[in-house]
Amino acid sequence: MAVRDTLDANRQNEIAYHEELRVRTDDACQWIISDDKFSYWKLNSRDTNFCVLFGDMGCGKTMTTAYLVDVLKEQAPEKQYVCAYYCKDDQETTNLGNIYRSLIWQLLKREPALKDRFQIWYEENNSAGQVDATQSAIKLREFLHDTLSSSEKLAFIFLDGLDECHFTPRDELLSLFRELSEQNARVKIFISSRYDDEIQQSLPPSASRIDLCLTHERSLMIAKHLATKFKIQEDIRDRVADELSQRANGCAIWLRIAFEFLKTLHIQGLKLMETELKRLHSYKTLTNLYWALFEKMCAGQQHNEKCLKRALETLAVAQRPLSLDELVYTVFIDINDNTHITIDELEEYAQSLNLLELIRPFISTIKIDGGKQIQLRLVHQSLKELILQAPPSEWNQVAQRDGKTGAISREAELHSNLLRRCVKYLLLDECERIDLSSSFKTAHEDEHLRGFNGFFDDDEDTADSLEIFNPFKVGLGRFFTYAASYWAAHMSDTSQELWLDQATFIKLCTPGSQRLENWVVQWTRSNCSGSNAFKSLEVMSQVDPVVVAAALAPVAYMTGLLKLHNLNLVPDSLWFAVKQLIERNCISTIHDILRDEVLGVNLRSTPFIMDVVKVWSDFRVLHGVVANEWEDLFD
Incomplete structure (x- = not known):
């Protein structure tokens, strides 16, 4: 197994996600550069190594963090490292090992001299035990700690969405960063999070704290950017941006969903737009908007409602971003129907549905593999939390309760549903008849550290030198990879009475x-x-x-x-x-x-x-x- 396969396995997704974050309104983020607390954290060498950006859900913390990452990367790259990691509420991005692997990979990319050190560490640790060193969070932590604590260069580490991590990885990360700080390592840690007392209490007293509030001025900047992005008619663009920015109430994601809603109306002309803007007066919360958008996309069709509901619920508990092909398959795997089905029939059903058009307002798309493929995730954490609270058919009632989400109660049920879809797929006849291993084409019998020196040179796809492995090409369909890899994770995340x-x-x-x-x-x-x-x-x-x-x-x-x-x-x-x-x-x-x-x-x-x-x-x-x-x- 090549080191590239284990150390930067998810890096392509990270790069694609950061590219998506570059489509932002920089003018609405520039305020933080001149913030006194940020400047003190950035310039002071010892007094404070931590800076935390707190803010409500949807106020623009991730975009602000991404802006800072890009700005600092442009400043004196030969004297400092800038590493960034963006946590989302899924198993992949909040996995402690994945976070360590990403940070190490970024350090190795920015400092070629570290490659030899990594190779020695890798070989020594792999000879000591059965577990691959790059798959052990404990060993990865040791390497990251030793590398940062001994570095003569200043390292800026940005960790966005720390509140999305579960308690254990969150505590482990904060413990590592505090340890580095106490040892006077040349490390600066920037954290963004929703308001969280435990995170605040886990930081040193000297940590700089910045509270993000979306002012009307910044709301207007974002609204004008979105009005252009969603191709609002040019002669009414400023009017729409001004109206919506006044109603956003400090919530950037509300603006995004409001423009998504207006886009579905295909409005041409000021008079009709003014009518719809008045209607938006009644959509005071995100829940109101999500409900209105769901109704609009379903257009009164029961089939649309069933497909959109199943797709949204799948994305809410998926362990990683899904490809469009994977998501379409889940829509047609009916766990309540015992009718025999084949992978060819699933493929035929999948080709008959334009799911992307149906679900587009509710998702963010990430282009990978040079734009040849897209991966889907829910547009925002607020939508995920709403789905986990109530099925779309009940969002209207939730909205009438002022959009208060209350306790999350459907998570175990939705994990159980996706568990059963995964297992039903793996029990299809083709999965017993076809030999997946027959698809292997290995260029070299032993790829252990092969091409190590060229391994980090660029982000180009090196598939030609690695194993070609595609279950779809041997007849196992487009959902096999996810079903095989994550069915057990869904079983662990559901409740005991819902186990297989x-x-x-x-x-x-x-x-x-x-x-x-x-x-x-x-x-x-x-x-x-x-x-x-x-x-x-x-x-x-x-x-x-x-x-x-x-x-x-x-x-x-x-x-x-x-x-x-x-x-x-x-x-x-x-x-x-x-x-x-x-x-x-x-x-x-x-x-x-x-x-x-x-x-x-x-x-x-x-x-x-x-x-x-x-x-x-x-x-x-x-x-x-x-x-x-x-x-x-x-x-």
Whole structure:
């Protein structure tokens, strides 16, 4: 496996997203350059290494951060590094390993002298254990810490949307940055976030705090930019921008959605536009606007409503941005219909629907692969939170409650729905009949660090020198990659009562089946699941339902499978499962198995103890609960 596959697997998406952020109104962002707190943070060498930009949802924090990144990159690049990372509320961008990999990759791109250091680190750490060093958050953190703490150049690190991260990665990142600051490393950290007391309290007292409020002047700048972007008739453009900027109430995303709504009306002429602007008086909140836009796009057609609802709900819980092809497939995978369907039929249905036109006002599109492909994500976090609270048919009632979102209650349900779509797809006949591995074309048998010196030279696609791997070309359709890579993540994110039934899980993981081999091979691709699961297994013959559950499913689900009788398992299944539990640091579960009268007898042996000690020795950093669980196990 090439290092490029693991270190910058998601970099293409990051570059595309930052390019999207360059389509902004710089005039509305320039205020921060002259802000006293920002200037003090930027110029003062020691007193304050942290600057945090707080603001309400939709007020322009991300655009302001992106503007600062571009400005600082243009200033004295030979004397400083500028690295940026944008968090979104999905598994891919908030994954701690992905954040570390991105920051390291950016440092290596900007400082060629670091390449040799990285190569030495990579080879030393890969020879020490079974887990690829670039897939271990602990090891990546060590390299990033050592690199930044010893750097003579000043490093500016911008982290946008920290509030989108879950508590663990958020705390780990802040811990790393505080540690660097306390060691007087030449690092400046800029964080943007919605108002969050825990983030504020986690920062040093000396941190500079800037509160972002969207003034009418900046709202007008943004409105004029959007009026041009959405091709509002030129002779009424200024009038529309002025009207909407006055009603935005400090919310940039409200302006965006208002213009999306006006665009659907195809208005020509001032009189009709004035009528519609008056109607917008009643849409005081984002929820009002989202509801009006949903009604407009559905146009009273039940088919449109079903497709748009399913697409929006899929995007709300997708673990990464989806391609248009992937999203269209999910629209036609009906989990409540047991009718037999083929991948060819799904493809035919997908070609019959112009989903992009239907969903366009609700999404942001990111162009990748030189513009040949687009990826989709919801236009804003506010839309995601609304979808997680209520189905579109109830948005009108939510709007009548002043748009207050309240508690998120549908997340487990929507994860369960997408889990079942993924699994239903993987259970299609083609996934058992077609051999995915037959599509491999490998230029070199051993790509380990091949071409390392040219590896970081540019962002051009090097697919010609890497494995050509396309499930669609061998007949597995356009949704196979996502379904294989993320079905287990959705199972972990849903509630226990919505887990897969055991019969379906066992069919998905039947030992020796082509289906099992296909999705596991896809899963282990470095730029897919981003997980270390199955890395310690040598051959597919070591995989069965219990091993899969130990690697990917909630631990309680695995213990439930162990209680089944007549389950078709591979030889030494329990030991292979224990290896997966060790890699997940589920040590207390191993302790429970050892104490079980029936299962424990299979593990209480000298070879088992020797293997456990060997695996344990590969973990160089143990602390907290995990360390205590290891002690209990050896006791």
